Amino acid sequence: MTTIQHHIHSQKEANIPFRTYIAKFLEGLQAKNTSNETISGYKKDLEMINRFLEERYNGIVMLHDIKTQDLEDYLNGLSRERKYQPASVNRHLCTMRSFYNFAIKRDWTNVHAAAPIDPLKAPTKERTYIDEKEYHELVQAIDHPTIKTIVQFLFYTGLRIAECLNLTLDDVDIDNLNIHVKHGKGDKERNVPISAKLSPILTEYKDIIRPEISSKRFFALEKTGKVSDVYVNYILHKTTAKLGWKKVITCHILRHSFASNLVKKDVHVVHIQKLLGHSDLKTTSRYVHSNYDQLAKAVAVL
Template sequence: MLLKTVTNHFLQYMSSIDRSNATISGYQKDLTAFQRYLETKLNCEVYIDELVAKDIDDYLYYLKETRGHAPASRARYLHTVRSFFNYAYKKEYVARNIALSVETISVQQKERIALSDEEVEHLVNAIDHEIIKVVVKVLYLTGMRISECLHVTMDDIDMEKRVIHVVAGKGNKDRLLPVSNRLVPILQHYIQFQRPEASSNLLFCTKKTGKLSPVYVNKCISDAVKKLKWKKKVTAHILRHSFASQLVKKDVNLVQIQKLLGHSSLKVTSIYTHTDMNQLSEAVNHL
């Protein structure tokens, strides 16, 4: 069977098990790039049962030497290819899973930076866009992903119960986030005095387009960092990490942090909080 046919079946399967649109889109881009590489290499249409492990090895080598992809990027491509061939094997499109014999790519874990309360305040003050100032405060005080934050609608906020309903976050999982005492007046003031009059029901919108993009938010943050003459790279995701790190420093239970971040496992949560893992080690040694 043609590789592109099995790819389409795989993407349909991902949709049937309720994987998020972002996840499916990412898989589609990765597998399309893989298919194009093979078609160029073999100069013909590609049949999945004719592929061997070396084809995957060659592709990863191409990504490194020709495309200049970093280890983390190549590891992501390999993860996609492995998921695809695992599906293909289970559904009997191939006799064996060739991706199993491909070596895992070693990715050095980068030290994640975290901003302090004072640094977040300086960052907010350096941002020129009033709505982005509020977005940054909400990201830092809730730990939401930027995509989740920008998809929050007015109907998702219950100021009386002080909760935000995060609809279909990563992995298509909904969750309720409590609105902290510190965030309540910020949101109330924004909704009452700062939110533009627009046809959009999104919490963060503009008159012109009715929405904000993650790219634009990160650009505003980057511009503010340059204005502050900071050497470190700060993104919307760093605010999520800062949220988690601050909670760990204040001895909040890791399981509670996991629930707030919407992680499926504590292992993932520990990645965001690893700068304070020494504190966690000290805690378990009390047993």
């Protein structure tokens, strides 16, 4: 492309609204097999940013109109006016950076308006998890047999709830003690072994609890032929309320509990990473807990 052609191309690009580029960016993510949850999060963030900019400029905003100061003001508004936590503000910044990285690669702009902005310092919070004693107490209190099995399954496999509920009958090989996760995060595949504790639970579920219906889903209810994550979390909420627990237990907390209990039993973090399906070891390291007793034992070694 000559300098003149590039100039004409740049002028054409400059006349395209920011909202159009948002749609193109989301299409690009879909083409890369990015998970629906990630795309949905980016879409929500970018639409909020676009609304802020259109209100500020009183009309449709072009990509080249956006300045670093605009983005800083937007993030400050999230923090001060909307009272967003630092981690949530940083997520919006991360979305902006991902968009601009993509936009520069596609030659939509040569200005990375989000690059000069520093993330806020976010305090690291210890994540909630349940130990084996709490797990048994929770399971005994669940009345719904299918949801009880799902909770047991999540605690002993560490699967994401979407991965769990999308499993087919063919994916769960009880005879060979293997779960084949076909559509993990980023559409990655992995195999997760079925433990000796989980195997009889799954056999009982398949032979006795699971309704005889045409659905291919491993976890299925008679009415719908599937189970929703909302329903599983609802039963968890109802059960913890019945037990009088102050801890908020969700499907994701069960995944975290799986990882945390493996760490307590000295399983190597790389093995935990593979079981959880994390592409980056940094993500797995967030699941590593150190309670006071463990810290006391650690210093006693010296």
